[in-house]
Amino acid sequence: MGGSAYIDESEWIVIPNTHEPLINCEQFEAVQEKIKQRATRVFRGRGRKSLFARVAFCAxxxxxxxxxNDRQSYVCSTYQKNTSKKCSSHIIKHDALKQVVLANLKDLIDNSLNMQSLVDVTIQRAGIKKNSAVKELE
Ligand SMILES: [Zn+2]
Structure with a gap:
């Protein structure tokens, strides 16, 4: 990285307070920390590899x-390891988990499509305004 593509911070044009931040800095840091912690937790992959085996984590x-495999389900690996009361099984059927993930993905796709059409409409309107302004000037 680096080179000509990098723009120095002094060159940035910053327009503060143009919109509400979605999350504040502390929240961002907290989320990053949480992701890091989860990532460093060792996944002791007992059981067969499957679609969500390294993706799904116990809440x-x-x-x-x-x-x-025998139950076509996922269970918390802490529960499976200890069989004690360190965590409950949180058993979820593969199909049920798949349905939830697919539904979430569909929502995500629908929303991004809506966003795209919103952007299209905005650009279109801006274009019309620009055109009429150009005509007026002529
Ligand atoms: Zn657990």
Whole structure:
């Protein structure tokens, strides 16, 4: 990286307070920290590899969800390892998890499509305004 593409901070044009930040700096830091912690948690992949085996994590303890072939389900690996009460099984059927993920992806796609059409409309309107301004000047 670096070279000509890099623009020095002194060259930035900053227009503050033009919109509400989605999250503040502390929240951002906290989220980054959480992602880091989760990433460094060792995934002890017992059980067969499967679609969500290294993607799904237990919401309670943050451990990976292991796939249980015999039940076509995922269980919290902490629960599976200890079978004690360190965490509950949080068992979820592969199909159920897949449905949830697909539904979320669909929402995401729908929303981004809406965003795109919003952008298109805005550009179109801006174009019309520009054209009429040009005509007026002529
Ligand atoms: Zn757990």
């Amino acid at each position: 309670d303890c943050g451990a990976g969800m292991n796939f249980k």
